[in-house]
Amino acid sequence: xxxxxxxxxxxxxxxxxxxxxxxxxxxxxxxxxxxxxxxxxxxxxxxxxxxxxxxxxxxxxxxxxxxxxxxxxxxxxxxxxxxxxxxxxxxxxxxxxxxxxxxxxxxxxxxxxxxxxxxxxxxxxxxxxxxxxxxxxxxxxxxxxxxxxxxxxxxxxxxxxxxxxxxxxxxxxxxxxxxxxxxxxxxxxxxxxxxxxxxxxxxxxxxxxxxxxxxxxxxxxxxxxxxxxxxxxxxxxxxxxxxxxxxxxxxxxxxxxxxxxxxxxxxxxxxxxxxxxxxxxxxxxxxxxxxxxxxxxxxxxxxxxxxxxxxxxxxxxxxxxxxxxxxxxxxxxxxxxxxxxxxxxxxxxxxxxxxxxxxxxxx
Amino acid sequence: xxxxxxxxxxxxxxxxxxxxxxxxxxxxxxxxxxxxxxxxxxxxxxxxxxxxxxxxxxxxxxxxxxxxxxxxxxxxxxxxxxxxxxxxxxxxxxxxxxxxxxxxxxxxxxxxxxxxxxxxxxxxxxxxxxxxxxxxxxxxxxxxxxxxxxxxxxxxxxxxxxxxxxxxxxxxxxxxxxxxxxxxxxxxxxxxxxxxxxxxxxxxxxxxxxxxxxxxxxxxxxxxxxxxxxxxxxxxxxxxxxxxxxxxxxxxxxxxxxxxxxxxxxxxxxxxxxxxxx
Numbered sequence: 091x092x093x094x095x096x097x098x099x100x101x102x103x104x105x106x107x108x109x110x111x112x113x114x115x116x117x118x119x120x121x122x123x124x125x126x127x128x129x130x131x132x133x134x135x136x137x138x139x140x141x142x143x144x145x146x147x148x149x150x151x152x153x154x155x156x157x158x159x160x161x162x163x164x165x166x167x168x169x170x171x172x173x174x175x176x177x178x179x180x181x182x183x184x185x186x187x188x189x190x191x192x193x194x195x196x197x198x199x200x201x202x203x204x205x206x207x208x209x210x211x212x213x214x215x216x217x218x219x220x221x222x223x224x225x226x227x228x229x230x231x232x233x234x235x236x237x238x239x240x241x242x243x244x245x246x247x248x249x250x251x252x253x254x255x256x257x258x259x260x261x262x263x264x265x266x267x268x269x270x271x272x273x274x275x276x277x278x279x280x281x282x283x284x285x286x287x288x289x290x291x292x293x294x295x296x297x298x299x300x301x302x303x304x305x306x307x308x309x310x311x312x313x314x315x316x317x318x319x320x321x322x323x324x325x326x327x328x329x330x331x332x333x334x335x336x337x338x339x340x341x342x343x344x345x346x347x348x349x350x351x352x353x354x355x356x357x358x359x360x361x362x363x364x365x366x367x368x369x370x371x372x373x374x375x376x377x378x379x380x381x382x383x384x385x386x387x388x389x390x391x392x393x394x395x396x397x398x399x400x401x402x403x404x405x406x407x408x409x410x411x412x413x414x415x416x417x418x419x420x421x422x423x424x425x426x427x428x429x430x431x432x433x434x435x436x437x438x439x440x441x442x443x444x445x446x447x448x449x450x451x452x453x
Numbered sequence: 454x455x456x457x458x459x460x461x462x463x464x465x466x467x468x469x470x471x472x473x474x475x476x477x478x479x480x481x482x483x484x485x486x487x488x489x490x491x492x493x494x495x496x497x498x499x500x501x502x503x504x505x506x507x508x509x510x511x512x513x514x515x516x517x518x519x520x521x522x523x524x525x526x527x528x529x530x531x532x533x534x535x536x537x538x539x540x541x542x543x544x545x546x547x548x549x550x551x552x553x554x555x556x557x558x559x560x561x562x563x564x565x566x567x568x569x570x571x572x573x574x575x576x577x578x579x580x581x582x583x584x585x586x587x588x589x590x591x592x593x594x595x596x597x598x599x600x601x602x603x604x605x606x607x608x609x610x611x612x613x614x615x616x617x618x619x620x621x622x623x624x625x626x627x628x629x630x631x632x633x634x635x636x637x638x639x640x641x642x643x644x645x646x647x648x649x650x651x652x653x654x655x656x657x658x659x660x661x662x663x664x665x666x667x668x669x670x671x672x673x674x675x676x677x678x679x680x681x682x683x684x685x686x687x688x689x690x691x692x693x694x695x696x697x698x699x700x701x702x703x704x705x706x707x708x709x710x711x712x713x714x715x716x717x718x719x720x721x722x723x724x725x726x727x728x729x730x731x
Contacts, residue, residue: 098553102539109541296537300594303501304526304554452505 091312095305099313104320107288112372116283117276121325124272128333131265140166141220144178144187144212147171148195152235153209157224160231165220175210182212188221189213191228201236258390261418266335270413274386274406276325277347281354282382283375285318286362294367307448311359318355319348338419342426346412346433353405353433354382356440363447386410389423405436454479454602454633455500459509462495469495471657472509477650479601482624482634484644486723487654493637494534496654497604500635501531513602527555530600534607536587540580544571544590547579548597555598565593585616592623602633609643621647641719651719655727665719672725673717679703680711 107113145154154169161167170187172178178190190212200207209232213225259267292298292310301310326347330337337343361378365371385400385407401407408429414422423429455477462470470492477483485493498504500511502522511518516525539547548562566572569589574582579590588608595603605624609617624647628634638644644651645665652662661668675691681703689696691714703709717725 094556095554098550102542102550106539106541295540296533296535297539299503299533300531300537300551301554302503303529303531304551304598306523452503 092305092309095309096313096316099301099305099310100316100320103288103314103317107284107317110287110291112287112368113284116279116287116375117321117325120272120276120279121329123275124269124329125332127268127272128265128335131268132263139164139218139220139223140168141188141218141224142168142170142186143224144170144172144181144190145193146173146175146178147193147197149197151193151198153191153193153197153231156231156235157227160227160234161224165223167220167224179212182214185214188218189224198235201232204236258414258422261420261422262414265333266417269329269333269335270410270417271383271387273326273329273347273413274410275383276329277322277351277354277409278379278382278406280318280321280325281351282358282361282379283372284321284358285314285355286358286365286371287368288317289314289359289362290365290371291368293362307452311444311448315352315355315359318358319351322347322351335417337417339416343413343416346409346416346429349430349437350405350409350433353437353440356437356444357382359444360440360447363444363451382406389414403432405433408432454481454514455483455635456512457500457509458511460496460499460506460511461508462492462499462504463507468657470499470506473654473659475652475659475662477633477635479633480628480631481649482628482636482647484648484651485635485637485654486639486641486644486651486719487637488727491654492657493654494606497531497606497635497637501529501604502526527598528600529602529604530595530598531604532591532595532606532608534610536584536591538579538587538590538594541578543576543578544582544586544593545575547590548593551594551597557597557599561597565596569593584611585613588612588616588620592620596627600632602635603627605634605636605638607638608636609638609640617643641723645719653723653726660726661722666716668722669716669719672722674721674725675717676715678711678713678715679709681708682710683708684710 108117143154143157147153158167170181172181172190175192178187178192181187182190192210192212194207194209197207197209209228211225211228213221217225262270289298289310292301298310361371365374383406385404386409388401389407389410411423412426412429415424415426455475457473457475460470460473461468473492473496475483485496487493495504499506500513500518502518502525505519513525514528516528518525539550542550545562545566548565549559551557552559552562563572566575569592571586571589571593574586579587582590588611592608595605608624609620612620621643624634624636628649636644636648648665650662650664651668652659653668654660661672663671677689677691677700679687679689679700681687687699689700691697
C-alpha cells in the first residue's frame with residue numbers, strides 16, 4: 091500500500107466523480123428525500139389531534155387563551171385570526187379551519203358582569219375530532235372567564251405507555267424516523283452505486299489498466315473506498331445540518347454509519363466486478379438496492395422466527411437499530427456490540443471477496 | 454535490458470503464449486508482430502506485470518517482472534492500444550495525476566506538453582481532443598517517469614500519416630537517447646523502418662526473429678524487375694532456374710534497358726512464415 095498513491099487516486103475521484111450525472115443523482119436523491127421528509131413530517135405523537143381555529147373578535151378578548159387552557163394537551167390548536175365574521179365563516183366553509191367563532195364587542199366584560207353575551211360558533215357539516223372537542227370546550231372556557239367554579243374538580247393524569255411497549259415510531263417520532271431511513275438510503279446509494287460506478291467506469295474505459303501500471307490494486311480500491319466514505323460524511327453533514335434532528339449519542343451514531351458505509355462499499359466493489367459497464371450497473375441498481383434498504387424500514391416491526399433472524403443478520407437493519415438507540419440515547423433495541431459485529435462480519439466477508447476478485451484479475 | 458525465458462500464458466484450455474524466449478538490448482527498438490490473437494498484448498501484459506505468466510520468466514533491468522514488480526514499475530511505461538485517458542479532465546490534469554503517482558516533478562508536465570505540442574490545448578478537457586492529440590497525450594503520459602523501457606502497443610493506429618511519422622521520429626529519438634522500445638504493430642512498413650529487430654508471433658510462438666533486413670534476405674522472395682528494349686516488363690525470380698536462364702539470354706542479346714533487384718517485404722516474409730497476411 092502506498093499512501094501517496096492512495097491520496098492521489100482519492101483526490102482524483104473526489105473531483106471527477108461528481109461530474110458524472112449518475113453519481114450526482116445517486117447522492118442528491120436520498121439527500122433530497124431526507125430533507126423532504128423532515129419538512130413534511132413532524133415528531134409529534136401520532137395520536138395527537140390538531141385543529142385550526144378561526145376567529146374574529148370585535149375587540150380584545152381572552153377567549154382564545156381560555157379555550158386553549160380548557161382543551162389542554164388533548165388538541166393542539168392553531169389559531170387563525172380573521173378580519174371579519176364573514177371571513178371566519180368562509181374559512182370554515184372552505185375547510186381551511188376546523189372550527190370558527192365570532193366574539194362580539196364587550197364579550198369579556200359582559201361575562202365578568204354576569205351577563206349572557208352571545209357567541210357565534212361555526213362548525214362544518216362533518217366536523218373533525220379536534221373541532222368536536224373544541225366545540226365541547228367552549229362551556230368550561232367561558233365559565234372560567236366568568237369566574238364560575240366547575241361543580242367537580244376533575245383531575246386528569248397522563249399514564250405513559252411503558253418504554254418497552256412503545257414502537258420505534260413512538261420513541262423517535264415520525265420525522266426523525268423517516269430521516270434515519272433516508273440516511274440508510276444515502277449510505278446504500280453511495281456505497282453500492284456511486285463507488286461501484288466509479289470503479290466500473292475505470293475498468294470500462296481501461297484507465298484502470300493505466301493506474302495499475304504504477305499503483306497496486308489495493309491502492310486503487312482503498313482510494314475509491316475513501317471517496318465513498320468522504321461522500322457519506324459530506325452528505326450526512328448536510329442532511330443532519332438541514333434536518334437538525336437531535337441525536338443523544340453522536341459518537342455511536344457516526345461510528346455506526348461509517349462502519350456500515352465501509353462494509354457496504356465492500357459489497358459495492360464486488361458488484362463493480364460483476365457488471366460489464368457502469369451503465370449496466372446503474373440500470374440494475376434498483377434491483378439490488380431495494381433488498382438492501384428495505385430491512386431498515388422493517389426494524390421495530392413485529393417479526394418472529396426466521397424473519398426476525400434474517401433481519402438481525404442484515405447490516406442495514408443493524409445500523410437502523412444502532413442509529414435509533416443513538417438518537418434516543420437509550421437502548422431501544424440494545425445489543426450494540428452484536429450490531430457492530432454483524433456489520434463488521436459483512437464488511438470483512440465483502441473485502442475478502444474483493445481480494446479474491448483482484449487476485450483473479452492479476453492471474 | 455529485457456530477458457525473456459520460455460514465457461507462457463494459458464487461459465484454461467487456451468495457450469495464449471506458448472513459450473517465448475528472446476532478449477532486448479538497452480536502447481534497442483524491438484518489434485513484436487503478429488495477427489490479432491497471436492499473443493502480442495498478452496506478452497506485453499506479462500512484461501508490464503499486469504498478468505502473471507503461467508510458466509517461464511521475464512526480467513527487465515535484471516529485475517523479475519513478478520517477484521520484483523514494484524521495483525520495475527518506475528523503470529517502465531506503456532502507450533496503450535486504447536486511448537485510456539480521463540476524458541473529463543484536462544490534458545494538463547491527466548499528466549499531473551500520473552506525475553504525482555510516479556513521483557515525477559511538476560515541471561515534467563509542462564515539459565512534455567511542450568515537446569508533444571499540446572501546450573495550447575492543455576487546459577481543455579480531453580474529450581475535446583482529436584485522435585492525434587489524444588495519442589500524443591498518451592505518449593506524454595508514458596514518458597512522465599522517463600522510463601528506461603517503453604512499451605508501445607499499436608502506437609500509430611488511427612493516426613494520420615503526418616502524426617504517425619512524427620511519432621516514429623519521436624520513437625527513434627528516444628531509442629537514440631538510450632530508451633529501450635518494445636513495440637507491437639500491424640504496420641509492416643513501420644516495423645521495417647523503425648525496428649532494429651523484429652519477432653514474428655504466430656499462435657503464441659515466435660516463428661522468426663532477426664533484423665528486418667536479414668529476415669527479408671532469408672525468407673523474402675528474391676526477384677528482379679527487368680525492362681527490355683521492346684518496353685516489355687518482366688519480373689524474374691532469381692532463385693528459379695528457368696528465369697535465371699532467361700535473364701542470362703537477355704543479357705547476352707543485349708535486350709535489357711533497366712534491371713532492378715527487389716527485396717521481399719516484411720509482409721511477404723510474414724505471409725511465407727505464418728501462412729496468411731497480417
